[in-house]
Amino acid sequence: MKRNLLFLERVLFGDGTEPFHGVYALKIDGAIDHAGLIQALARLQEKYAMLRTAIGIDLLGRPYFHSPPVPPVIPLRIVERTDEDDWNRETVHELGASFGVSNGPLFRITWIRSTEVSDLIMAFHHCMCDGGSGVALLSDLLALLDDPQAEIGKAPAFESIRDLVPGEILDNSRNRFKAKLSAALVNLGLSLGSLFISTQRKPAPRSGDYLVNWKLGTEQSKALFTHCKKEGVTVNTAIGLALMEAFKAVNGAGAHGKATCPVDIRRYMPEVKRDMLFSYGLALNISLQQSIGSGFWAKAKSLQTHVSKQMAKLNPYEFTMIMEASHSAVHKLRRFLTYAKVGNDFMFSNMGKLDIPPQYRNFAVDTIYSPTVIGPFANPNTIITTTFNGQMDFSFVSNQKFMPRDTAMQIREKAMEILFETVAIPDSVRL
Template sequence: MKRQQNYWKHLHRKHMNRQLLFLERILYGDGVTPFNIVFVVKIAGTISHENLRNALTKIQAKHPLLRSGIKTDDKKMPHFFINDKAPEIPIRIIERRHNDDWIEASKDAWANVFDTQNGPMMSITWVRSPGTSELLMSLHHCMCDGGAAMLLIREILDLLDNPEKEIGRHTAFTTIQDIVPPQILHGRKQLFKAAVNGAVVRLALSAAATFISPGKTVKFDRKADYLISWKFSKADSSALFKACSAAGVTVNTALCVAFLSAFREVRGVAAHNKVTCPVDIRKFVENIRKDTMFSFGLALTLSMEKDPSMSFWEKTRLLQKKVTDKMAGMNPYDFLMTLENAHSTVHKMRKVLTYGKVGNDLMFSNLGKLDIPCHFNTFDIETIYSPSVIGPFANPTTIITSTFDNQIDFTFISNDGLLPYLDALSIKDSAITLLQHETAPITETVLS
């Protein structure tokens, strides 16, 4: 037990460098394989290169991770370190010719290999024309999740509009010591539980990895990755919000049922009836400040009822109960401390995720209503596209939604080798048709 406590004290010591957490190491991978998250904002108006450079300089000064690289120690453990000589965040400029130029630019950003040893692990692509621009912000997923990226976008937009604005500065990395309360972090009972659970995780990963042969796995052609983008009209968005409120369910749950139904309709027996949903860890851990970058959260794996006699809303309410029960049972501190006892098997986890059998249909994430105004003093935000992210894992299929200006936006990412592009289009159309049918008009059947 004493050895375990010494390990935690060493791990949590607050320095200008820190060891990557277990899930950060999963996202970091081998350091050269891209795993990037891309956000796109469409701006109506004129922005200047000078103001954009100023904005990037200020956010890089504020957030240590934007000045960081990753180096391994003599035990091959990767560490973030603040690189005082880190290059400035690069800006790539593309002349805007078509409304969908941002899609091809996003694909290029997926494939970009960051200099993870020196940083920065962020870049900007400016798709530029005199009156309209798309700003693409790309970051390595090992240091940033959706919530952190939206923070950065808001800071960039505020600084573009007001270059003199001060946004503060963080002087050190966020560590587990900052996140987990001391009575839990150093409690004998909690340490023992984390050690036991960590041993179980190590055994499970070792067993799972034993039966996986990377050489027998079909590797995807990354050129076959694709992105489908669409929006609900404001009327359809409003109808969905109202129907979910009437049924006592979240929009997130209703969309999960819609997409699982669409996968089953299009894919038939090839559908798994499983969706994985990330959960923002900030909802459970108040010590992760809203203006702090963090890269991962918790997760739910959900399945809907298959009974064909059940209505859409009956299935949605049942799934909502499952979500509520699972959320109530989540313990982020046990989760974090358990995984920090499993570092010796991180390579086995990557092996399972990259080459293992696909067991779910998709990853679904709903960022909800974005806290960004439509109008600034010097420009307007025409739209914000939901982010896209793709990595090396066996199932890259991801649908991400967000709501801006009372309109739901959808991004659908996958690879033609796993999910044919035409199937993805059919899944999209099936989900849209189902949701429109179930929400317009809203009748008493929603409440039955």
């Protein structure tokens, strides 16, 4: 396998030295066999060609994925389990530990081991895959741990933009002209913007990264889903609004009242299959200015109107064509994301229900913690939620220098207070 990185893959890759990783963590009740885990990782590499790749740099300075003559083995690090918080510490460690991108692979596992309970930490470079791809990897890994002979198939892979954008769209002269014009405008905007950017504003040091995790009980989660459906508001919109209001309540004038929400590109681009390792998605922006009304749910409905309009306009093919015409601006965009003044409060993603069973023949999955991701850019605030076994789980990562952990804890408490203020749940399980 050999292909150049797409534009957004290059943005996530940078120069390969700075960590920009996605990390999944889960708790397993039951014994894990060492040899079985190694065999499962080898089977994963057989299915996913991207797990056998490294990244080289061509003579023009452009990075490309390639398969080394001797496939790299997936690293397995074993840590003895001492307490229930080991997974949190090891997740933060994995977020900040760089991959050897020139040798590969861009994927590794940490096994936090004990006799009866284990935690697995799965880390991957974001330029290789996103959270949705991570679910596919995790699902296959669990299936193989349970049954080494499990049939997991062969993962599709793409070789160029032509595998992602239909020919009738990609070769249309009007579409190509529009993409080049848009790319030129992007380049011009970044060039002008860079005149006002000072590299003196350094990103927060990675040694200060932290993870705040919390979970809603089954009844709380069910109550929230039911109430959102009754109000005609998505769970994503409701939580996004509660978080923006919480940032405003805690940070006051220091809050921006804005957030960015990634959207799974698979919903709009059927060429990206469920188990195709793919690194980027679409995005929409939300703000408190879009939430007008008296009371939280009236504001949520107003915000939902704006969200729905943005969702309807998302065009993955046009977006991809514009990005692929913008390669000359990749370093300018990274400079902007790294050094420009922060304009929003956080990135928020609700990945929804994880299609992974809680019970296997030889073990049970007690918990899947929501994945985490943190990069080298100016704003590290990232909040991701997932639902597993009927319970919503939240991961909030940031950096101590950018936002003290105590502030993140206050935002968490305030957001949940705002969200559940009028949601009917039994008193015995209230937050």
